[in-house]
Amino acid sequence: MKEDVFAYIDDHKAQMMDLWQDLVNQDSPASYREGVDLVAKRVFKELEEAGASTRWDEEGKALIAEIPGDSRAPVLLLGHMDTVFPVGEAARRPFTVEGSRVTGPGALDMKGGVAVMLSALKALHSAGFSGRPLKVILVSDEEIAHNGSKATVMLQREARGCAACFNCETGYEDNSLVIGRKGGVVFKAAVHGIAAHAGNNPRQGRSAIWEMAKKIDDIQNMTDWDKGITFNVGTIKGGTVSNAIPDYCEVEGDIRFQDPDISPFVKEELFKVLNHTYMEGMKTELLLYHEGMLPMKMTEENRKLFEFVKKTGEENGIPVSEGKLVGGGSDSGYVVYAGVPTVCAMGVKGRFNHTRDEYALKDSLFERAKLLGAVILKMNEV
Numbered sequence: 001m002k003e004d005v006f007a008y009i010d011d012h013k014a015q016m017m018d019l020w021q022d023l024v025n026q027d028s029p030a031s032y033r034e035g036v037d038l039v040a041k042r043v044f045k046e047l048e049e050a051g052a053s054t055r056w057d058e059e060g061k062a063l064i065a066e067i068p069g070d071s072r073a074p075v076l077l078l079g080h081m082d083t084v085f086p087v088g089e090a091a092r093r094p095f096t097v098e099g100s101r102v103t104g105p106g107a108l109d110m111k112g113g114v115a116v117m118l119s120a121l122k123a124l125h126s127a128g129f130s131g132r133p134l135k136v137i138l139v140s141d142e143e144i145a146h147n148g149s150k151a152t153v154m155l156q157r158e159a160r161g162c163a164a165c166f167n168c169e170t171g172y173e174d175n176s177l178v179i180g181r182k183g184g185v186v187f188k189a190a191v192h193g194i195a196a197h198a199g200n201n202p203r204q205g206r207s208a209i210w211e212m213a214k215k216i217d218d219i220q221n222m223t224d225w226d227k228g229i230t231f232n233v234g235t236i237k238g239g240t241v242s243n244a245i246p247d248y249c250e251v252e253g254d255i256r257f258q259d260p261d262i263s264p265f266v267k268e269e270l271f272k273v274l275n276h277t278y279m280e281g282m283k284t285e286l287l288l289y290h291e292g293m294l295p296m297k298m299t300e301e302n303r304k305l306f307e308f309v310k311k312t313g314e315e316n317g318i319p320v321s322e323g324k325l326v327g328g329g330s331d332s333g334y335v336v337y338a339g340v341p342t343v344c345a346m347g348v349k350g351r352f353n354h355t356r357d358e359y360a361l362k363d364s365l366f367e368r369a370k371l372l373g374a375v376i377l378k379m380n381e382v
């Protein structure tokens with residue numbers, strides 16, 4: 001059957017490129033519903049051709065497809081249809097193939113990955129695949145961390161009980177895959193002091209900068225390398241002139257961590273530091289505390305699944321190098337949190353996602369579709 005799957009991919013390269021092109025040339029920032037809907041419409045059609053029954057989950061603003069099979073746990077394929085690029089970007093910078101590279105908004109992150117997934121499913125369907133049920137979830141607001149939908153709840157609910165998940169997110173040129181992702185928090189805090197003339201009545205003043213400086217030292221010291229938690233105060237502003245005691249100081253910071261279970265602890269620790277006042281009469285205000293994507297915990301199950309993928313690659317002459325931890329988040333965090341072993345970055349390979357320099361490697365579309373197809377076939381044997 002594997003030969004049939006691979007032959008289908010080899011024989012349908014032009015159609016696969018057309019699909020990739022259609023997806024890229026439709027703008028779909030998360031804020032542009034019409035665009036996302038048009039992408040979804042195209043994806044629905046492909047999924048139905050692959051033998052799937054499809055539905056739209058309004059709560060999670062996501063497309064869910066199921067290919068029925070036996071009573072074993074399904075294999076889950078995950079991705080997103082939105083990009084970071086604004087409306088009009090596809091007209092300015094349409095899908096272009098130049099030598100080995102493909103460019104256009106979201107060519108790498110992750111319209112290429114969606115094409116990988118759909119092509120692998122169609123190849124399996126045409127080869128007469130049956131056995132393990134397959135499930136697909138494609139969300140429409142990943143790039144804005146699901147701000148405005150309940151996708152994070154839906155993802156955990158729909159993923160629970162799946163045997164494995166392959167997220168066709170942005171792939172890497174060095175053939176590495178991702179089995180762990182850090183989560184992060186952005187915060188902003190201000191200290192209000194009491195202004196006074198530094199020469200005439202310095203005793204009446206309370207320096208907001210001094211108070212904040214002490215807090216910054218405390219914040220930075222919360223970094224715990226062993227636990228993989230880092231705190232960084234990245235910007236600071238305050239004061240007006242050198243001869244005035246400053247009554248205002250503001251900082252912005254970033255916290256990163258690997259274990260989703262410590263998220264409440266991190267928050268508590270930061271609050272403790274901010275609420276500790278060194279000088280009487282100072283007021284501290286938390287202006288922003290934004291929790292981004294849930295970290296993808298680097299579990300033993302993820303490592304095992306990665307080894308399975310790597311071995312499948314080796315058996316088929318498809319290079320897979322290492323399973324790594326990266327700083328940026330993805331929806332894999334929610335799926336791992338729901339107890340599903342996951343390998344991420346299974347999509348097309350390239351560089352510079354989220355920028356206009358983004359490019360994907362053309363041939364990785366075919367390579368990764370074969371890898372995914374082979375992995376699903378092998379999962380069907382166990």
Ligand SMILES: [Zn+2]
Nearest residue numbers: 109110169170
């Ligand atoms: Zn992405």
